[in-house]
Amino acid sequence: MELTRHFTATLYLVSDGATALHDHKRLDMWLPPGGHVDRDELPHRTALRETREETGLDPELVADRESVTSATVESLPRPEHVQLADINRHDGAVGHQHVDLVYYGRTTSRAVDPADGEVPAEDWRWFTADELRDADFLEPDTVEIGLRAIETVDGRADG
DSSP: OOOEEEEEEEEEEETTTTTEEEEEETTTEEOOOOEETTTTTOOOHHHHHHHHHHHSOOOOOOOOOOOOOOSOOOOOOSSSSSEEEEEETTEEEEEEEEEEEEEEEEOSSOOOOOOTTOOOOOGGGEEHHHHHHOOSSSSHHHHHHHHHHHHHHHHHOOO
């Protein structure tokens, strides 16, 4: 089996001590907004675009940016995490992976209003830190990154 890899970008969206996750029916897991990086797109722009499309919210990116620049170089917002995620596994072999650049973002609203064709609003849920810790149906990496996002964006370690 040939292994393929695609670059993706994800944004853990935080509002008032909680992060937004949706029930991804096909993958049978809860995930933050995100998706594939288009050929002409920068990863942080993908994270923001996907979040707007999937939630209807307009987040503010919370990311450091180095100051190293020149006439031909621009520093980009730094992702908080870079992950390699197995997407398709068959008979113990991995067929497809995502190289995922994970960002944090902030919003003042929790009113999810997805674009047409996106995950419906009722499949989204805001999780506080305590709810993340108590949700045994969430993947451990989703819990850990969700907790870190809440603490980084809102400065809250508690629920």
